[in-house]
Amino acid sequence: MDWFFWVIIAVIGVAIIIAGIIITVEGRRQRQLEAEAKPEIEPTDIEGPVVAPEAVVPTEPPAEPVVEPEPVVVEPTVETPEAPGSRWARLRRRLSTSNNALARALGDLLSADRIDEEVWEDFETTLITSDLGVGPTTELTEALRKELAIDGVADPARAKDVLRTELLKLVDPTLDRSLNLTPANDGDPAVVLVVGVNGTGKTTTVGKLARVLVAEGKSVVLGAADTFRAAAAEQLATWGERVGVETVRSDEGADPASVAFDAVDKGARDGVDVVIVDTAGRLHTKTGLMDELGKVKRVIEKKAPVSEVLLVLDATTGQNGMTQARIFAEVVDVTGIVLTKLDGSAKGGIVIQVQRELGVPVKLVGLGEGVDDLAPFDPEGFVHGILGE
Known part of the structure; x- marks a missing residue:
């Protein structure tokens, strides 16, 4: 019966060995399958704990910096004044169309059919009220009476020439009307x-x-x-x-x-x-x-x-x-x-x-x-x- 005991022991040992081999093979195969299912990650690619792809939250791109617009500097507009020559031409036209007292007095005198004493008195009164002054009014009236007594006003153009000449004498074109803008000393304004x-x-x-x-x-x-x-x-x-x-x-x-x-x-x-x-x-x-x-x-x-x-x-x-x-x-x-x-x-x-x-x-x-x-x-x-x- 001893031999039967040892046979039983041998069978159990063989069964244990076969079971160990099977467990070892299955473990190795399982690890191989897991290795094939998971991609290999280089240690240098990620530092710190590995996060599953589905757990990674994408970050928004950084916002563009807000650039304040440069302030617009508006330079003051410098005007170009009108030339003095054209100024006077324009002002003269305006003066000629105005209805001032002096112009009316001269116009009434020229348009009179007959210049009698009453006309001259009215003429003198109008001149004085036009701020011509008593002295200049007397001078102008006397000069006109003298000239028109000779030629009369039959020729209005001639009468107007006389008026123009005598009036210009009173305004006095000989006066120096230029501005003295010459400095007394060099370097001074x-x-x-x-x-x-x-x-x-x-x-x-x-x-x-x-x-x-x-x-x-x-x-x-x-x-x-x-x-x-x-x-x-x-x-x-x-x-x-x-x-x-x-x-x-x-x-x-x-x-x-x-x-x-x-x-x-x-x-x-x-x-x-x-x-x-x-x-x-x-x-x-x-x-x-x-x-x-x-x-x-x-x-x-x-x-x-x-x-x-x-x-x-x-x-x-x-x-x-x-x-x-x-x-x-x-x-x-x-x-x-x-x-x-x-x-x-x-x-x-x-x-x-x-x-x-x-x-x-x-x-x-x-x-x-x-x-x-x-x-x-x-x-x-x-x-x-x-x-x-």
Whole structure:
């Protein structure tokens, strides 16, 4: 029976060996199948824990940086002023179409069928009311009566020639109407001091004068020495900006003489041709006016001599304007007149009267509200204009 025991033991051992072989083979086969199902990953491709593909959340691309647009810098538009020559041609046409008292008086005289004493009296009255003044009216009437007594008015063309000649004599084409813009010393600018009461368009005239000079090719600096009127400096600076001209200004209530000096000093340092100084237009008392304008002029002349003193007059104010003109002429050495508002509502005779009363020529005239409605005065053009030619 011993042999049977050992047979049983041998069978069990063989069965154990076969089972081990089968388990080993199956394990190896399982690992091979798993290896084939999973792609091989290089250790250098991914650092850290492996994440299953379905667990990877795609990231959005980075947002584009917001670029702020560059600010648009709008350069101020510099205007090109109208040439002085064409200005006067345009203003003369406007004058010829206006219905001013002087033109009416001359027209009535020429159209009369018979010139008797009553016609002459009416003629003289109309001339005086046109602000021609008593003296010039008497001279013109006597000259016309003498000429027309010889030839009469049978020939209207001849009568008009006589009128033109006598009127031109009164306007006086021999006066020097050019602006003195020649500096007294090399390196100094010419200095133009502009005076006048408020309401005559003084500050506007300074701005328009700057346009006239720029149109002539001159460099200009403006001085806002009217520091008693809050809007004056701002108004003047606006005029300057439009033609590329700098304005020297200060705070309201500042010393006018100091502002005027700074303007001339800047003009000298920058080598400009002309400095135009706008002054206050107060006319409370002659003494106060004299002190103020006198100080402004004295302080300016510490830097450069004053080349021109222009008095701005409103042509529509008549005798009141003449009173103002006389006061200013007593205070400062006026060298020229600027007549503003010499349009259809004006009485053209003031041109002759103001020259006679002050002994200085009308150098510039304004015939409208336009920016280029200021022009050098042309005596012959003025006479032709009021005669409707």
